[in-house]
């Protein structure tokens with residue numbers, strides 16, 4: 001599956017903002033389902049994400065020549081979140097069902113559905129990436145600026 005990343009990686013003259021990912025194998029799913037492993041050491045999560053990445057490319061398909069095993073440490077959080085959601089979609093399909101508990105009355109809303117293929121991803125432009133002044137972030141809940 002080829003996925004457009006919200007940010008991507010600038011390397012030399014090229015903007016690598018498309019990633020090709022595979023699907024989770026049974027072995028990797030067992031790792032993720034192992035509660036003891038998750039509680040004692042989450043270090044295997046970046047390793048599993050790394051294993052899913054087939055290539056990083058420009059829009060035109062030019063492949064990044066860097067070390068893919070180190071890529072998870074170079075990409076911003078928004079790109080990693082996009083990759084994790086798309087690995088989920090690529091492995092189990094785009095329909096994600098869940099339950100939500102109302103925080104006011106405790107009612108359990110069953111069979112809630114999120115269509116992963118319809119999530120909107122806002123991309124940053126190259127100009128925005130290069131602009132050193134554009135580093136202010138407004139937190140959505142508190143409105144604080146950083």
Ligand SMILES: [Zn+2]
Pocket residue numbers: 102103104105106107
């Ligand atoms: Zn309620």
